[in-house]
Amino acid sequence: MAKYQILIADDSRMMRSVIKGYLEGLDSEFTEACDGAMAYELACSKPFDLIITDVEMPNKNGFELCQDLKKHAATRSIPILIISSFDSEQDIHTGFQAGAAAYISKDEVKEQLVPKVESILSKAFFNVSKQILIVDDSALIRQLLKTELSKEGYKIATAKNGRDGLFKIRAKRPDLIISDIDMPEMNGFQFCGAVNSDPAMKTIPFIVMSSNADRGHMQRMLQRGAQAYLVKPFNIDQLIILIDKLLSHQFVMLLKERERLDAERHMMLASITSLVNALEARDPYTRGHSTAVARIASGMAALAGASQEECQTILIGGQLHDIGKIGIRDEILLKPERLSDAEYELIKQHPVIGTDILSPIESLRQIIPIVQFHHERFDGKGYPKGLKGTDIPLWARIISVADTFHALTSNRPYRRGVRHDNALRVIREVKGRQLCPDCVDLFMDWIHSDAAGGLDLDNPVPHPAHLPPASVPELPPVNA
Numbered sequence: 001m002a003k004y005q006i007l008i009a010d011d012s013r014m015m016r017s018v019i020k021g022y023l024e025g026l027d028s029e030f031t032e033a034c035d036g037a038m039a040y041e042l043a044c045s046k047p048f049d050l051i052i053t054d055v056e057m058p059n060k061n062g063f064e065l066c067q068d069l070k071k072h073a074a075t076r077s078i079p080i081l082i083i084s085s086f087d088s089e090q091d092i093h094t095g096f097q098a099g100a101a102a103y104i105s106k107d108e109v110k111e112q113l114v115p116k117v118e119s120i121l122s123k124a125f126f127n128v129s130k131q132i133l134i135v136d137d138s139a140l141i142r143q144l145l146k147t148e149l150s151k152e153g154y155k156i157a158t159a160k161n162g163r164d165g166l167f168k169i170r171a172k173r174p175d176l177i178i179s180d181i182d183m184p185e186m187n188g189f190q191f192c193g194a195v196n197s198d199p200a201m202k203t204i205p206f207i208v209m210s211s212n213a214d215r216g217h218m219q220r221m222l223q224r225g226a227q228a229y230l231v232k233p234f235n236i237d238q239l240i241i242l243i244d245k246l247l248s249h250q251f252v253m254l255l256k257e258r259e260r261l262d263a264e265r266h267m268m269l270a271s272i273t274s275l276v277n278a279l280e281a282r283d284p285y286t287r288g289h290s291t292a293v294a295r296i297a298s299g300m301a302a303l304a305g306a307s308q309e310e311c312q313t314i315l316i317g318g319q320l321h322d323i324g325k326i327g328i329r330d331e332i333l334l335k336p337e338r339l340s341d342a343e344y345e346l347i348k349q350h351p352v353i354g355t356d357i358l359s360p361i362e363s364l365r366q367i368i369p370i371v372q373f374h375h376e377r378f379d380g381k382g383y384p385k386g387l388k389g390t391d392i393p394l395w396a397r398i399i400s401v402a403d404t405f406h407a408l409t410s411n412r413p414y415r416r417g418v419r420h421d422n423a424l425r426v427i428r429e430v431k432g433r434q435l436c437p438d439c440v441d442l443f444m445d446w447i448h449s450d451a452a453g454g455l456d457l458d459n460p461v462p463h464p465a466h467l468p469p470a471s472v473p474e475l476p477p478v479n480a
């Protein structure tokens with residue numbers, strides 16, 4: 001079933017087709033109405049996520065359709081987008097007065113329709129998922145507000161005083177609080193003060209309602225952090241407009257924050273790619289190693305049920321796990337012969353050097369354990385700290401398996417990589433000693449899954465003919 005149900009009301013069949021054509025990439029199912037009355041009947045008979053309407057139509061024009069839909073409880077919360085060739089300021093004003101969420105001139109459909117529809121649908125989804133906590137000692141007021149606000153699509157929780165309200169907030173954080181002032185046990189002043197002194201709650205918008213119209217009360221509540229004040233009795237429409245405004249402001253702020261984080265992540269990933277390229281440009285034998293390790297490890301994490309955010313962390317960690325090799329001299333890092341013990345001790349510094357390089361970057365804090373501990377061994381004989389078993393952070397244990405597999409199957413200056421099936425045999429042999437047994441099992445599951453597509457297990461990796469073949473006993477250190 002399509003994600004969105006969209007009703008298109010226009011007396012021109014061609015215009016309805018044009019609108020559908022522009023929106024075909026939106027995972028939507030379209031219903032068409034050729035006049036306003038038919039659109040109204042359809043909207044009352046099944047739920048829609050959006051109504052797109054013309055203004056000039058027979059039977060009921062677009063403005064009248066808007067007004068009627070907004071009067072009806074079942075259709076009031078459906079967002080309406082007006083598309084019209086009547087695009088004077090007065091027409092647009094009339095459209096918004098009638099309840100439209102957006103207004104586009106027919107001349108601007110090509111450029112504006114898709115972004116406007118996407119914005120309306122994401123906002124509507126945002127409102128529907130919002131939770132409001134109503135705190136009042138009057139059961140009648142609680143019930144009345146709950147009934148009216150539920151009709152707007154909000155999820156409602158209620159509490160009978162401030163203390164009960166704090167309990168409810170700790171159980172499930174609401175997106176907005178509406179509170180009375182005069183209540184037993186904990187009144188509105190105390191409740192608002194408690195909410196605003198707790199860093200986890202203080203960003204929740206707080207509306208105060210009271211029958212006391214005293215200006216002093218209002219000032220006291222605003223000083224305690226309330227955003228708005230309503231004097232009882234108030235019109236429910238006033239409250240809905242206020243809630244919409246507070247949540248809409250939040251919505252805009254959230255969108256801006258998401259945009260900022262996306263831009264920051266984009267820049268960070270570009271910087272990481274440059275860093276990894278700089279590292280791998282020095283050594284043709286390890287070119288592509290970090291990307292391959294990152295791909296294997298994030299695939300394993302996804303298979304284990306890690307969240308998208310965790311998979312992203314392990315992907316970046318995989319890309320950067322060997323970044324400390326930037327601090328190792330060329331004559332050691334690129335030495336074609338086997339390393340002496342002293343040289344190997346220097347190579348072993350790379351997890352610590354990598355940690356020092358990344359520590360100042362706040363947004364990469366979560367991947368530091370991966371960089372720092374990817375050479376620890378399950379039996380405690382690894383480096384740099386000799387951590388043992390599950391004391392080694394999980395992501396580092398996963399990277400260690402991926403790193404081992406890719407290091408075994410890759411060419412080195414002094415040897416060719418082994419066949420995939422031999423690498424799997426080595427990994428099974430070191431399971432529980434060098435590598436975490438659970439992570440090896442996870443790796444085996446991953447490599448035999450569709451997600452590992454592209455790794456041909458039956459054929460050896462292509463090797464330059466001049467290199468000697470590797471025999472498994474030659475391989476230690478397995479994942480240096």
Ligand SMILES: [Fe+2]
Pocket residue numbers: 321322350374375479480
């Ligand atoms: Fe390493």
